[in-house]
Amino acid sequence: MASRNQNRPPRSPATRKELGDENPLDKRRRLGAAGRGVGPTATGQTRRALSAVNNGQGATAAANSEVVNAEECHEFTKEEVEAILNERPKAKKFDLKAKYEHAVEHNKRLKLCVKWFQQCDENHVLDKEKLTNSLESAEKKCIDSELEKKNKEEELNAVISELRDNNASLEEKLSKEVSEKLDAINRHRSEIEARATAEKSVATLTEEVQKAQQDIAAANERATSLDNTHKRLQEYILSLQQYNSKLITDLETVRESLKRVEKEKLTIVENLSTLRGHCSSLQEQLTLSRASQDDAVNQKEALVNEVRCLRGELQQVRDDRESQVSKVQALSAEIEKFKESAGRSFEELDNLTMRSKSLEETCSSQREQIRILELQLAAANEKLKMADLSASETRVGYLEQKRIIQDLQDRLADMEHKLLEGENLRKRLHNTILELKGNIRVFCRVRPLLPDDGAAEGVVVSYPTSMESLGRGIDLIQNGQKYPFTFDKVFNPEASQQDVFVEISQLVQSALDGYKVCIFAYGQTGSGKTYTMMGRPEAPEQKGLIPRSLEQIFQISQSLQAQGWKYKMQAILFYVILISTCYVG
Numbered sequence: 377m378a379s380r381n382q383n384r385p386p387r388s389p390a391t392r393k394e395l396g397d398e399n400p401l402d403k404r405r406r407l408g409a410a411g412r413g414v415g416p417t418a419t420g421q422t423r424r425a426l427s428a429v430n431n432g433q434g435a436t437a438a439a440n441s442e443v444v445n446a447e448e449c450h451e452f453t454k455e456e457v458e459a460i461l462n463e464r465p466k467a468k469k470f471d472l473k474a475k476y477e478h479a480v481e482h483n484k485r486l487k488l489c490v491k492w493f494q495q496c497d498e499n500h501v502l503d504k505e506k507l508t509n510s511l512e513s514a515e516k517k518c519i520d521s522e523l524e525k526k527n528k529e530e531e532l533n534a535v536i537s538e539l540r541d542n543n544a545s546l547e548e549k550l551s552k553e554v555s556e557k558l559d560a561i562n563r564h565r566s567e568i569e570a571r572a573t574a575e576k577s578v579a580t581l582t583e584e585v586q587k588a589q590q591d592i593a594a595a596n597e598r599a600t601s602l603d604n605t606h607k608r609l610q611e612y613i614l615s616l617q618q619y620n621s622k623l624i625t626d627l628e629t630v631r632e633s634l635k636r637v638e639k640e641k642l643t644i645v646e647n648l649s650t651l652r653g654h655c656s657s658l659q660e661q662l663t664l665s666r667a668s669q670d671d672a673v674n675q676k677e678a679l680v681n682e683v684r685c686l687r688g689e690l691q692q693v694r695d696d697r698e699s700q701v702s703k704v705q706a707l708s709a710e711i712e713k714f715k716e717s718a719g720r721s722f723e724e725l726d727n728l729t730m731r732s733k734s735l736e737e738t739c740s741s742q743r744e745q746i747r748i749l750e751l752q753l754a755a756a757n758e759k760l761k762m763a764d765l766s767a768s769e770t771r772v773g774y775l776e777q778k779r780i781i782q783d784l785q786d787r788l789a790d791m792e793h794k795l796l797e798g799e800n801l802r803k804r805l806h807n808t809i810l811e812l813k814g815n816i817r818v819f820c821r822v823r824p825l826l827p828d829d830g831a832a833e834g835v836v837v838s839y840p841t842s843m844e845s846l847g848r849g850i851d852l853i854q855n856g857q858k859y860p861f862t863f864d865k866v867f868n869p870e871a872s873q874q875d876v877f878v879e880i881s882q883l884v885q886s887a888l889d890g891y892k893v894c895i896f897a898y899g900q901t902g903s904g905k906t907y908t909m910m911g912r913p914e915a916p917e918q919k920g921l922i923p924r925s926l927e928q929i930f931q932i933s934q935s936l937q938a939q940g941w942k943y944k945m946q947a948i949l950f951y952v953i954l955i956s957t958c959y960v961g
């Protein structure tokens with residue numbers, strides 16, 4: 377059977393109050409312990425839902441007795457009461473039996489409802505009695521507590537008067553203590569200052585401590601980083617070893633680029649020499665133009681002197697002419713006088729006319745001379761102008777040439793600088809490669825079998841073909857056991873003198889770059905040391921390392937001399953120590 381309370385929607389307390397049918401259970405809760413034991417729950421009965429009230433129909437007769445017990449304990453809500461009151465028979469109009477049954481059922485429920493109301497009323501009466509009892513006891517308690525309160529008030533007044541006395545004495549004490557406190561404050565201030573200085577010193581000390589701690593931490597970090605770098609270096613060494621083998625392959629490409637660089641260098645050197653030739657020709661031109669300029673200057677000076685002389689002569693001639701003209705004027709005045717005096721003597725007149733004619737002739741010749749001199753002066757001036765023009769032209773040309781020479785000298789210096797830089801870069805790269813390859817390198821050369829060696833008894837030497845030791849490893853086989861060896865390079869019997877020299881030539885280049893280099897051969901008697909170092913001079917392709925190195929040294933030193941390098945070679949003493957197994961050069 378489903379619980380009714382579960383199906384019924386919850387009712388708010390406000391609705392109950394509106395209805396005036398406050399739930400007795402709520403009421404009991406309000407009253408607390410006083411309300412307990414009153415009402416149907418006090419008997420321990422459980423309150424169950426009244427299914428007959430809700431359903432109205434379909435309740436079986438067998439269950440009715442049980443339902444009635446439960447119905448006696450049921451609590452009615454306002455809606456339920458209204459539902460019961462408003463309930464109308466649902467049977468058909470003339471179904472009297474059904475109507476009757478419904479009326480019986482309805483009547484039963486109404487009775488239950490009335491019963492429940494009566495019970496509630498009884499409960500309310502009981503509650504009221506309880507409440508009046510408790511009110512009386514509470515009033516008694518209140519009177520007792522008021523009496524107690526009065527007693528306590530009297531006690532408290534006595535205590536207050538005592539406290540006031542105490543307060544006055546305490547105020548006196550307080551004033552004393554205030555003065556003491558001021559002293560204490562002053563002392564405290566001085567202590568604070570002292571403390572501040574102490575704190576400062578503590579702060580500096582803590583800073584120092586922190587610094588020291590930081591230093592320690594940094595040292596620890598450095599130690600760990602050093603450990604790490606040590607590990608990394610070990611790893612790096614391993615990687616370098618791998619890288620070294622890779623470099624050997626890269627070396628070929630680098631060598632090619634080196635050759636290209638050297639070719640470029642040669643072209644630069646050629647350009648440099650042509651530029652130098654051009655520069656020298658320009659300098660010659662410059663000296664020639666300087667000489668021509670000097671000539672022009674000398675010519676100009678001579679012409680200036682000549683013009684000065686001619687000007688002097690012209691001035692003199694002009695003076696002469698003026699004196700002659702003044703004389704002619706005087707003579708003509710005399711003639712006039714003579715004519716006026718009416719011909720004193722005709723002879724004198726003739727003489728005078730003769731003299732006058734000759735004077736006029738000299739005058740005209742002098743005029744001619746003056747004209748010629750003026751023409752000469754104009755020509756000399758023209759020449760002077762021309763000389764000035766040519767001098768200024770030569771000066772301009774000279775300046776132009778000087779500028780070109782300066783340009784060329786700058787370019788030359790630039791080229792030389794670039795060449796020097798390129799050479800230094802090449803040196804550094806070359807020697808870095810050599811350092812990467814290893815400062816100490818050991819090569820192994822296996823000579824071919826000679827007729828004197830006799831027939832070979834099986835294979836005693838083999839060359840591993842693995843990538844790791846290709847061209848670097850050699851296996852010696854003795855009594856069926858293999859002994860592997862690894863070198864920087866292994867030359868097999870087919871390797872030519874040139875092949876060996878290719879490896880050595882880089883060291884010779886290093887020696888020319890100013891690094892100290894030592895090459896020596898070591899091996900058993902008859903193993904081919906002399907052949908490798910000296911070779912057979914009669915056959916050019918079988919020349920050894922020493923003649924090839926010397927050739928390289930002279931060749932490169934000559935080519936580098938053009939770049940301004942100076943090599944000083946001294947044959948101090950070339951030791952060739954052949955101590956049966958060792959060859960030191």
Ligand SMILES: Nc1ncnc2c1ncn2[C@@H]1O[C@H](COP(=O)(O)OP(=O)(O)OP(=O)(O)O)[C@@H](O)[C@H]1O
Pocket residue numbers: 822823824826869899900901902903904905906907908954956957958
């Ligand atoms: N790579 C080679 N190719 C051809 N012949 C060789 C080669 N190496 C050495 N020989 C020959 O082997 C012989 C011995 O060589 P070599 O005299 O150079 O040996 P060595 O080590 O200088 O001996 P020792 O220590 O006694 O002077 C010579 O006849 C030489 O021509």
